[in-house]
Amino acid sequence: MLEVSLELLEKGINFQEFEEKLWEIMHSTGKDILKAVLKARDQEIYQEKAQREGFTVIRRNDPRTILTLFGDLKKHRRIPAPPG
Numbered sequence: 445m446l447e448v449s450l451e452l453l454e455k456g457i458n459f460q461e462f463e464e465k466l467w468e469i470m471h472s473t474g475k476d477i478l479k480a481v482l483k484a485r486d487q488e489i490y491q492e493k494a495q496r497e498g499f500t501v502i503r504r505n506d507p508r509t510i511l512t513l514f515g516d517l518k519k520h521r522r523i524p525a526p527p528g
Contacts, residue, residue, distance in 0.1 A: 475514040
């Protein structure tokens with residue numbers, strides 16, 4: 445992050461432009477981290493079959509949107525839905 449910040453400042457942009465670029469970078473990084481965490485947790489749940497006992501897969505490929513402070517995250521349901 446520091447390297448990117450220094451590169452932006454070396455390009456001669458003003459502080460406001462620097463701040464906006466930094467916000468975009470941080471926003472994108474935060475969103476990427478959230479995606480990685482959700483994907484890892486989804487994988488854990490999928491592999492823990494004992495916790496899913498009695499669950500059935502319903503509409504497996506429905507897209508999902510998760511609202512976050514970093515914007516909408518789009519994903520497909522991977523874990524089984526609860527019975528009923």
